Amino acid sequence: MIKNLFKKSYSEKDFWNWFEKNSEDYFQLKESRYESLFNKLHSQLSKINPDLVFEFSAELDSGKREFIISADGIVAAFPDVIRLVEAALN
Template identity: 45%
Template structure:
């Protein structure tokens, strides 16, 4: 009896309770409120897992606002993302999304003075059917292996092309190389279909 009386509230429950309590403010997205609201949400999400992050674009879709929870591209965080999203209450104003989604409208990404577009990245691959292992080699225009910022931007581009969950669960290993006009390379836009074909067993 006393154990239940003093039991701490689950951090996932606390996160969504705060979200419900401030749903209207989050939906309205006023600049004077958002810094405080996001700060509080980050404190609460860190109690679930300090590597989880979230994003909330300003544009509405069908009068609803999207709220995406990401595992920062780290596979070990994915179960916590799934647990958190599955625990989300039904809300009229929000669509809760697990993982950064593939975005066919986005052409590229940039960070730390490095910009990479879909046109800058090519690939080849091998697939080990016995172990369901997909080995990806990327060839990137202007790539500098000594500059760590390149890796982060390329990973961001891969999330745009195939989505965070597919990147974290269906790619076994990635090798990065500088593009030097090699033959028989595929444009990065072909990667989603190849992965889908493998998943369907039509490889």
């Protein structure tokens, strides 16, 4: 209980700040780095909600990949996906 009083919460904005700093690695995915990069991304998303999943499009669109975050059908995680999308748009 006392430990939680001093715990800094990780916000959607924190996630996008991290992602922006690391985005080039994800948009220029190299197969040799998949495991390392995906583990890092999963770790960051899990700070928002451990049920969130992600994927990247295989095809480049204007030199970029589409990044998809999903609740993976878990209804309780939908609000976190919505907050992440809203934070990305702001």
